[in-house]
Amino acid sequence: MSKEKKTTFIIGLVLVGFVLLFVLAGFIHTPYNPNTMAASLKFAKPSLSHPFGCDNMGRDVLSRVMKGASTTFIIGMSTVLIGLVIGTIIGSITGYFGGIVDEILMRLNDTLASFPSILMALVFVALFGTGKYKIIIALGVIFIPSFARIARSEYIVQKNLDYVSNARLIGASNFRNIFVHILPNTRKIMLSSFTIGFNNAVLAEAGMSYMALGVQPPTASLGRMLAESQVYLFRAPWMALAPGLTIVITVLGVSLIGNSLK
Amino acid sequence: MKFYVKKICTLFLTLFLVMFLAFTAFRIIPGNSAQIALGLDASDEDVAALMHERGLDKPFLESFVSYVGGLLHGDAGISMHYDKPVMEVIKGRLPVTLLTAFLAIFLIIIMAFPIGILTSAIKHPAGETVFTLFNQSFMAVPSFFMGIIITLIFGLILKFFSPGGYIPYNEDLRGCMKYLFWPALAIALPKTAMLVRLIRTGIQKELTKDYVRTAKSKGNNMFRILVLHVMKNAMIPVITFFGMMIAEVLAGSIVVEKVFSLPGLGTLLVSEIGARDYPVVQAIMLYIAFTVIIINFIVDLTYKRFDKRVNV
Numbered sequence: 108m109s110k111e112k113k114t115t116f117i118i119g120l121v122l123v124g125f126v127l128l129f130v131l132a133g134f135i136h137t138p139y140n141p142n143t144m145a146a147s148l149k150f151a152k153p154s155l156s157h158p159f160g161c162d163n164m165g166r167d168v169l170s171r172v173m174k175g176a177s178t179t180f181i182i183g184m185s186t187v188l189i190g191l192v193i194g195t196i197i198g199s200i201t202g203y204f205g206g207i208v209d210e211i212l213m214r215l216n217d218t219l220a221s222f223p224s225i226l227m228a229l230v231f232v233a234l235f236g237t238g239k240y241k242i243i244i245a246l247g248v249i250f251i252p253s254f255a256r257i258a259r260s261e262y263i264v265q266k267n268l269d270y271v272s273n274a275r276l277i278g279a280s281n282f283r284n285i286f287v288h289i290l291p292n293t294r295k296i297m298l299s300s301f302t303i304g305f306n307n308a309v310l311a312e313a314g315m316s317y318m319a320l321g322v323q324p325p326t327a328s329l330g331r332m333l334a335e336s337q338v339y340l341f342r343a344p345w346m347a348l349a350p351g352l353t354i355v356i357t358v359l360g361v362s363l364i365g366n367s368l369k
Numbered sequence: 370m371k372f373y374v375k376k377i378c379t380l381f382l383t384l385f386l387v388m389f390l391a392f393t394a395f396r397i398i399p400g401n402s403a404q405i406a407l408g409l410d411a412s413d414e415d416v417a418a419l420m421h422e423r424g425l426d427k428p429f430l431e432s433f434v435s436y437v438g439g440l441l442h443g444d445a446g447i448s449m450h451y452d453k454p455v456m457e458v459i460k461g462r463l464p465v466t467l468l469t470a471f472l473a474i475f476l477i478i479i480m481a482f483p484i485g486i487l488t489s490a491i492k493h494p495a496g497e498t499v500f501t502l503f504n505q506s507f508m509a510v511p512s513f514f515m516g517i518i519i520t521l522i523f524g525l526i527l528k529f530f531s532p533g534g535y536i537p538y539n540e541d542l543r544g545c546m547k548y549l550f551w552p553a554l555a556i557a558l559p560k561t562a563m564l565v566r567l568i569r570t571g572i573q574k575e576l577t578k579d580y581v582r583t584a585k586s587k588g589n590n591m592f593r594i595l596v597l598h599v600m601k602n603a604m605i606p607v608i609t610f611f612g613m614m615i616a617e618v619l620a621g622s623i624v625v626e627k628v629f630s631l632p633g634l635g636t637l638l639v640s641e642i643g644a645r646d647y648p649v650v651q652a653i654m655l656y657i658a659f660t661v662i663i664i665n666f667i668v669d670l671t672y673k674r675f676d677k678r679v680n681v
Contacts, residue, residue: 109494110494111494111495111497111498111501114498115498115501115502115505118502222616222658222661223616223617223619223620223621225620225623225624226619226620226623226654226657229623229638229639229642230394230654232642233395233642233645233647233650234394234395306509310511313511313513313514314511314513314624317513317624317627318623318624318627318639319639319643320639320642320643333513333514333517334627336517337517337520337628340517340520340521340525340532341521341525344521347514347517347521351514351517351518354509354511354514355506355509355510355511355514356509358508358509358511359505359506359509362505362508362509363501363502363505366501366505
């Protein structure tokens, strides 16, 4: 790794670590109950007892951001895992064997890949409704093609390399070749596409919640907090800045890490 | 010639496939849109009558054929929510979204190229790190949050525009464009960062090649080399990116329209998903899908012009 890549990698790690700490702490304990309202604390400015201030109902913004960030993290992680696992399986098999099935799947893939993920997710929502698990499944399915494509192109390169033909000569089955011999060698490229996928999932989820088509209350969500904050933007900018910057820091951190892995 | 024929065939096949998928998807979903349009306490006869009127009770293939036939005549059915032809509902919204998208693309181009070319001169490792940090930060901002920041800084604090004060394009086009500049900027900034990086790495890669050294030794100045030789080759990935980006810009405008309360396709799409007005949702989806497919088609053709070796 070159020196400047190392620097950005460390910065990314620190940013992600910071957000992750927030998320993990949010699972166990939040400073205040994120849903408790207090009339006296309406639009309270950021202070020592409420570092990110309070919102229009007097709820502590920090506690809400912690809960919202954990929702975002869970959705991002689960969707990317769905996409990664299924996408890699499809991509590895079609890339390894090739043929007509491969050709058809990839044409279909190209078409799907040319649509923005948020639009596809909206189609899903229009068809099946909103909710946390539906969003996870919708986004997960949407990310399968991109992972399949990357895995496939990697397998096409790898399958012609000497170590694979050697393994075949020794008598390794196709299954063994695909999952035991080639798979570990794709980890670098799959890891970097994992980071890109994660960011896309986070951005898509935030955008959908912002449009009130993502996770539904009472589940806290950064996108929804942003939507609620907009009316009071001038009066209480911290209501928008806290969840918004949390998204930015998460995405920035992950993309800095992914960028250095390339 | 064969290349173009093949491309055009694929184009029509894809368009057909998208239409078929969209139609099937909205046909098989649970939840009867006629029931929703009439309310839950509507009698079964009324629902059946409305379904019959809108052709929802016809067999699948028959209704698909008549739907496609309608589309060719510019008829996308009747909105359940507004009780008007879908095209009429969409018509007034379309220019808002298109204007915003065009403005955004224009902004991306005029910002990304100069910045990309200028920053390609950065070679110092520390400069590289700063560039990466700055660039990635812009990319990490979702366009709707960028819109909120722009509203806060330029709308509420500096008072360059009044948030929510959209002026209809048919009343005052100039005033409308002035307002649309801000949502377009919100969409453009993150995408500009992506394009800058692409242009920059493209140029830096090309500059190390032999033909640049040859051109230099022949006495060409750097500017001439950049414009005449390097840019042409560095453009290839940029054009591919453009096809993808236009789709992203359209998608971005769906979300950003809400930030600036623009009466565009995006706000319509979101409200009609909520109202389960499937004919409208289907029409908007198809509209965006068709735009994306046709632009990608044009991009593929341009690609061929720039690099004759390409066999897409």
